[in-house]
Amino acid sequence: MPINMIVCCKQVPDPEAPPASFKVAGDKMTVPPDVKPVVSPYDENAVEAALRIKDTIGGKITVISLGNNLTRDVIKKPLSVGGDELILLEDAAFEEGDSWATANALAAAIKKVGEYDLILCGRQSADWNAGQVGLGIAEILGIPAVSVVRKVEVVDGKAKVERAVSDGYEVVEVELPALLTITSELGDLRYAALKGIMAAAKKQPIVWKPADIGLEPSQVGAAGRCVKLAKLFQPVRETKCEIIEADTPAEAGANLAAKLREAKIL
Amino acid sequence: MAENKGILVFGEIAEGEFPSITTELLGCGRKLADELKEDLSCLLASDAVGDLSKAAIAFGADKVYTVEDSTLKRYEADCYMQVADQVIGQVSPRVILLGNTPMGADLAPRLAFRLRVGLSTDCLELSIDPGTKQLMQTSSVYGGNAQAIFTAEALPQIATIRVKAMSPIERDESRKGEVIPAKVSLDMSKVKTKVVETIKEEVAGVKLEDAPAIVCGGRGCGGPEPYDSTLKELAAVLKGAVGASRPPCDNGWVPEAMHIGLTGKIVAPDIYFAIAISGASQHMSGCSGSKTIIAINKDPEANIFKQAHFGVVGKFEDVVPALTTKLKELLAG
Ligand SMILES: Cc1cc2nc3c(=O)[nH]c(=O)nc-3n(C[C@H](O)[C@H](O)[C@H](O)COP(=O)(O)OP(=O)(O)OC[C@H]3O[C@@H](n4cnc5c(N)ncnc54)[C@H](O)[C@@H]3O)c2cc1C
Ligand SMILES: Nc1ncnc2c1ncn2[C@@H]1O[C@H](COP(=O)(O)O)[C@@H](O)[C@H]1O
Numbered sequence: 001m002p003i004n005m006i007v008c009c010k011q012v013p014d015p016e017a018p019p020a021s022f023k024v025a026g027d028k029m030t031v032p033p034d035v036k037p038v039v040s041p042y043d044e045n046a047v048e049a050a051l052r053i054k055d056t057i058g059g060k061i062t063v064i065s066l067g068n069n070l071t072r073d074v075i076k077k078p079l080s081v082g083g084d085e086l087i088l089l090e091d092a093a094f095e096e097g098d099s100w101a102t103a104n105a106l107a108a109a110i111k112k113v114g115e116y117d118l119i120l121c122g123r124q125s126a127d128w129n130a131g132q133v134g135l136g137i138a139e140i141l142g143i144p145a146v147s148v149v150r151k152v153e154v155v156d157g158k159a160k161v162e163r164a165v166s167d168g169y170e171v172v173e174v175e176l177p178a179l180l181t182i183t184s185e186l187g188d189l190r191y192a193a194l195k196g197i198m199a200a201a202k203k204q205p206i207v208w209k210p211a212d213i214g215l216e217p218s219q220v221g222a223a224g225r226c227v228k229l230a231k232l233f234q235p236v237r238e239t240k241c242e243i244i245e246a247d248t249p250a251e252a253g254a255n256l257a258a259k260l261r262e263a264k265i266l
Numbered sequence: 267m268a269e270n271k272g273i274l275v276f277g278e279i280a281e282g283e284f285p286s287i288t289t290e291l292l293g294c295g296r297k298l299a300d301e302l303k304e305d306l307s308c309l310l311a312s313d314a315v316g317d318l319s320k321a322a323i324a325f326g327a328d329k330v331y332t333v334e335d336s337t338l339k340r341y342e343a344d345c346y347m348q349v350a351d352q353v354i355g356q357v358s359p360r361v362i363l364l365g366n367t368p369m370g371a372d373l374a375p376r377l378a379f380r381l382r383v384g385l386s387t388d389c390l391e392l393s394i395d396p397g398t399k400q401l402m403q404t405s406s407v408y409g410g411n412a413q414a415i416f417t418a419e420a421l422p423q424i425a426t427i428r429v430k431a432m433s434p435i436e437r438d439e440s441r442k443g444e445v446i447p448a449k450v451s452l453d454m455s456k457v458k459t460k461v462v463e464t465i466k467e468e469v470a471g472v473k474l475e476d477a478p479a480i481v482c483g484g485r486g487c488g489g490p491e492p493y494d495s496t497l498k499e500l501a502a503v504l505k506g507a508v509g510a511s512r513p514p515c516d517n518g519w520v521p522e523a524m525h526i527g528l529t530g531k532i533v534a535p536d537i538y539f540a541i542a543i544s545g546a547s548q549h550m551s552g553c554s555g556s557k558t559i560i561a562i563n564k565d566p567e568a569n570i571f572k573q574a575h576f577g578v579v580g581k582f583e584d585v586v587p588a589l590t591t592k593l594k595e596l597l598a599g
Contacts, residue, residue: 015409019547019569022411029408099375100384128407128414129528130387132375139379144344144458147372150522160462164522165368166531168467174459183529184516227384230402231415237554241561241574249580253588256560256578261596265537265558266504 002058003117003154003176005050007083008106008133009043009065011075015126027232029127037074042122044189046182047078049152050120051190057154059117060084064109066102068095072205079200080192086205087113093210093217099128101224103136108213110141118159119179123148131181138179146172150185270421272305273298274359276350277322278369279312286475287365287427289325289434294392294427295363296326296435298401301394305329307357309448311349313339323443326435331357331448340464341369343376344457350377352450359422361401363392366426374426384418387426388528401425409528410547410554429532430555467521472507474524479506479537482526482553485513486542486563486582493520496582497541500590503597504537511549527552541582545570562586 013022017035024030039047050061063078066089079086089105097105110116119141121134131147138145150169151162157176162169164183174180192200210220217223244259246252260266275291277284292308299306308327310318312334319330331353337345350373354362362377364370366388378385386403390413393402401423403416474480481501483493493508501508508524515525526533528548534555541562543549550573553559561574564581571577578585 015548016546019411019545022408022547024412029412098384100379100382103379123529126409129405129409130385131371132378132385132387135372135375136379139376145376146343146459148368163368165464167523168465169522170461171463171465172459172461178458184512185522188516226378226382226420227386227416227418229414230417232407232412233415234412237573239559239573239575241571241577243571243577243579249578249584250588252578252580253562253585253590254592256576256585257589257592257596259576260537260558260560260593266593266597 002060003053004115005053005059005061005118005120006110006113006116007043007046007050007061007063007078007120008137009047009063009075009078010040010122010125011037011065011067011070012040012125012127014038015041024232024234027229029232037071039074039077040122040126042124042126042182042184045184045186046120046122047081047083048189049180049182049186051082053118053152053154054082062087062113064089064106066094066105068092076200076203076205077192079203080196081190082196086203088205088207089213090207091209093223094221096222097220098225098227099130099132099136100226101220103133103140104224105210105213105215105220106133107137107140108215109208110137112208112213117176118154119177121179121181123181123183134179134181141179143177143179144174145179145181146174147181148183149180150183152180268358270358270360272307272357272359273302273361273363274307274309274354274357276362276364276370276373277308277310278365278367279310279315279318282316284318284321287367287429290430290432291363291365291427292322292325292327293434294432298361298392298394299328302360302399304360307331307359309333309353311338311346319445323441324437324439326441328443330443330445332445333448333450335452337452337454340461341372342457342459342461343372344459345452346373347376347380348452348456349450351380353448354381354422356448362422362424364424364426366428370426374424378424381422383420383422383424384416385424385426386416389425389427390431392425392427406528406551408547410551430534467523469507469521469523472505474507474509474526474531474533477507477533477535479504480509480526480533480535480553480556481506481539481541482509482511482543483514483541484511484543487514487519490519492582496586500539500586500593503590503593506535509533511543540570540574541586543570544568545573
């Protein structure tokens with residue numbers, strides 16, 4: 001039986017940009033213009049999880065993103081690979097929220113969408129790395145949740161998933177509706193076909209403001225935070241790397257061994 | 267509700283013992299409790315707690331709340347949430363600390379949202395502001411490219427701490443403390459998830475977390491083969507373990523149990539070989555506590571050379587076998 005799925009996708013500055021491009025200014029993180037925004041990587045894995053379910057049992061995929069001035073080409077990516085609908089919670093008031101404010105707004109939007117069997121989030125966002133919003137949404141909606149999922153199958157109104165733990169994984173069954181947070185081992189998001197990209201370009205996202213999901217501006221974004229950011233900083237790491245040189249790489253390897261012995265490291 | 271006072275840590279039990287995170291939580295909790303001049307409590311929930319309640323006292327707890335039930339043999343969110351909820355109600359702590367582990371990272375957000383209070387995850391440092399008594403929570407953000415200090419006003423304040431970021435206190439069997447069996451009623455109709463199977467993927471040999479030396483291979487290894495030959499041979503000489511960055515795990519070259527980094531294992535060996543690894547911040551978050559980092563990479567511009575103590579620029583296929591042979595010779599002699 002086809003199911004209704006919701007995937008929460010966040011737009012973030014490319015987390016794999018060279019570390020030197022991340023610079024704190026005041027209490028904000030800045031990146032140069034050549035660091036492009038992307039869909040947070042684990043959220044792409046979550047989209048892939050939804051697509052695989054759609055491939056096997058059919059269903060509708062609604063993508064929700066919260067932010068402001070979201071880059072259309074970036075945030076429409078899930079549509080280009082097979083997502084059906086895109087809802088943007090987009091307003092200046094949504095900016096600078098913490099996990100609480102974000103999960104609260106996403107849960108309100110999900111309630112407004114109304115019909116859902118499975119909600120998929122990334123295990124953690126690539127900017128704040130909190131790993132809270134998915135489980136928070138489940139708690140607000142009062143539905144079961146499984147975190148750090150690397151495989152999903154939906155059979156007979158239940159999801160059968162693999163949850164990654166330190167020494168292996170657990171096979172967990174959970175009743176629907178449920179929320180899952182997805183990890184990278186699930187697999188990369190598939191490439192978009194040209195047809196998909198063109199179809200996505202034509203599709204208009206639905207845009208909701210705080211009032212559309214029944215929230216006051218004071219309940220969202222910076223105003224709705226539970227946790228205050230007292231300071232953002234970059235600790236200085238000072239290591240000097242001693243490069244072992246030689247005529248050939250093999251010789252350098254042998255010299256490294258000698259060096260480590262000499263320095264009493266081994 | 268009673269006034270919020272003291273620190274409550276959620277101890278973890280694995281196969282009848284404390285994994286290191288439990289003693290680290292107790293060490294961190296003890297420090298904060300002393301700063302506040304309040305009590306440190308520890309919750310231990312399991313099918314059998316046994317002598318571990320005494321061990322928790324020896325590692326710094328003033329009070330140990332125990333909950334024993336066969337359904338608590340392994341962590342399952344819907345059971346543990348009921349335990350957590352009820353024990354927090356009885357203890358009414360000011361601060362709650364959990365490990366940033368498969369258990370703590372899963373439980374803490376649920377708890378924070380249930381109690382409608384703030385949470386900082388993966389904290390590297392915690393302290394008490396002497397003026398406001400607020401918990402100052404330093405966590406790593408932007409994949410390790412920055413750190414943030416968070417505070418929250420509502421009580422309790424909740425934080426999860428990174429594995430190996432905090433130090434335990436010396437075990438002292440003469441410490442005095444109180445063991446309190448907590449009354450908890452579990453409603454199984456609220457349990458909507460069921461663990462039907464657990465599969466261990468632990469790699470044979472020295473455990474990654476305990477290894478004094480780690481040979482870690484990255485995407486540049488090109489496939490599963492080097493993990494079983496070149497890297498394994500070097501690790502064997504060092505009596506260490508082989509690990510991997512994320513791409514080799516995602517690609518299925520090696521099991522996830524070998525994954526090191528922000529979202530994998532956190533390790534801090536004496537010596538860490540980063541082989542064909544570019545040195546992304548998310549990877550370095552998992553190994554930057556190593557005493558000596560050695561990079562072998564064919565790209566002289568790779569970021570790893572900014573973080574390593576020693577480096578060789580070259581293809582690992584050429585460098586590593588010669589390194590292994592020479593080390594074997596030197597260590598034998
Ligand atoms: C939220 C988030 C969490 C993440 N968590 C983690 C994590 O926990 N752990 C983790 O590792 N990553 C994590 N990542 C991914 C991380 O950003 C990097 O993508 C990853 O660490 C890169 O792995 P790598 O260095 O092996 O591969 P690459 O970056 O592709 O580097 C390969 C390196 O190998 C070198 N090389 C190639 N061939 C050879 C050769 N023959 N000999 C010598 N050198 C060679 C190349 O010069 C290059 O420097 C995370 C990312 C995000 C966004
Ligand atoms: N602004 C956002 N818009 C959409 N989804 C989000 C947003 N922030 C967080 N999420 C979802 O929640 C997950 C965890 O985020 P975090 O708690 O910030 O680590 C992400 O991987 C997303 O799936």
